[in-house]
Amino acid sequence: MKTSFIWIGALVVGAVLGWLGLEWLDASMNFVATVYTRLFQLLAVPTIVLAVITTFSTFGSKGSGRIFGHTLTYTLLTTLAAASIGAVLYVLIAPGKLPLDSLVNATLTSDLAPQTSYIDHVVSIIPNNIVRPFIDGNVLSLLLLAFAIGFGLSKLPESENKTTVVRGLIGLQELLFLLIRGLIRTLPLGIVAFSAQLSAQVSTGVVADSIGKYVLVVLGGNVIQFFVVLPLFLLARGLNPIHVLSKMMPAVLMALFTKSSAATLPVTMDTAEKRLGVRQNISRFVLPICTTINMNGCAAFILVTSLFVMQQGGTPLTLSTILMWIIISVVSAIGNAGVPMGCFFLTLSLMSGIGAPVAVLGIILPIYTIIDMIETAENVWSDSCVAAMVDHDI
Template identity: 85%
Template structure:
């Protein structure tokens, strides 16, 4: 509780500093925010790899299969629910089309990031070099490698070599968590910087060019998923959503400012274990997986944005089209990487692939910072809910695993 109050205090101080409008102060705050983001990204990659390897190695294939099954089930259910909420809001609020001259105008979207097809995105996940995914920070490729190594380690016959290797990996993991705890101890300074950065952007009018109903649908869908749908999932499993959210609030706040569930992962794991009381074996297995495949906010964004872009391109939005894109958004979100603007680039690739007017995405870009923040906070909250539900299920039905 003390840490939460300190973080909230840092949030307020940062917001006030950002409103001062001092150029030198904005530069300093941007520098500090960038340093913290890079440090958490640095720790995120080895955290994911070591967590998956050690969990597979210590659980064994049977235990890993059970826990992965629970995780995947809750991930699919929550992600489908998020997309469905977005579809319902889109049909109810029915945003109108943008002016034709805006839709047909040349766009600078192509200069923002690489445009690749979704097939190329899937192929890029399959590593062809054991070192390259570490340099590129390709989370999904690293997950595949970690699964393979962890599974192979669990299948090795018991021997001194296996014991030494396993203890070495566990020792590295403990060292990593020591570094994470040290970084979290200094995090109030980072929160001041993140908050000042956001406050300065808002005062500069980033939200002023919003697209009205579209923004209301995207943000409204995230709010409903955050405060209604996910708490309902928890209550069905016999968990108190207020208790879970209060314990996981540091991770949710961190996600809000970093706009990266992968960068927030060290905080999410530490908070889940030490505040919420989730078994380390569960937290260190479920949360790295959820960080890469449990993208509630991304699924809603992909669906709503795709429908909006297609509508402006003159594509009829029939029931069959909407249902198809609910499926596409869920599958795409699961294959997305938990990095800033990941959903934006993925939606851009999908729309380019069907020839929709991607100039609309250029109009959305100025306000995407706010959307990305809310989405990431929702994603980490959903990760927290999934890990809490899996922990509850295994404690209740499979206590022998723990």
């Protein structure tokens, strides 16, 4: 509880500093926020890899297959629910077409244009170099490598060499968590900087460029998923959603400001184990997987934004079209990396692939920072719910 009050206090202080509009102060806060984001990203990649390897090295024992089955089931159900809510809200609120001059004036700079098709994106996940995924920070490629190494270790016959390798990996993991806990102790300073960043963006009019009903659909869907659907999942499993959210609040707040569920993973795992009481073998198995494939907010964004962009291009939004894009959005979200603006670039690639007017995304871009923050917080909240439910079930 004391930690939550400190974090909330840091949030308020940062908001006030951002509203002051002092250029030197904004620059300082941007510097601090960037440092914290880079440090968590630095720790996130080895956290994911080591957690998956050490957990899958025991696959076939301690119920690992059952844990994975429950994790995948809850991930698909929550992600499908998020996309479906977005579709229902889109039909009910019915965003109209943008004025023609808005479409003409909206442009995306060349560095935002997708360089590859979605098929190429999927193929790029398959690593052809064991070092490259670490250099690029390609989470999905790293997961494939980690799965392969973990399963390989689980199939090796028991021997002194195997024991030495596993103990070495576990030792590295313990060292990593020691560094993470040290960084978390200084995190109130980072929260002040992240909050100041957001406050400065709002005060300079970033949010003022909203496009009404579209934003209402996106944010409305996130709010319903966050406060209604996910708590209902918890209640169905006999868990108190208020208790779970209060315990996981540090991770949710961290996700809100970093806009990266992958960068937040060290905090999510530490919070789940230390505050919520999720067993270590569950937390370190479920959360790295969820960080990569459990993208509730991303699925809703892809679905709603794709429908909106296609509508501007004159595509009739029939029931069959909407249902097809619900499936596409769920599959795409599962294949998306948990990094800032990941959903935006993925949607851009999908729309470019079907010849939709991607210039519409140039209108959405100025407010995407706010959308991305809320989506990421929802993603981490969903990850936390899945971990709590799996821990309860197993």
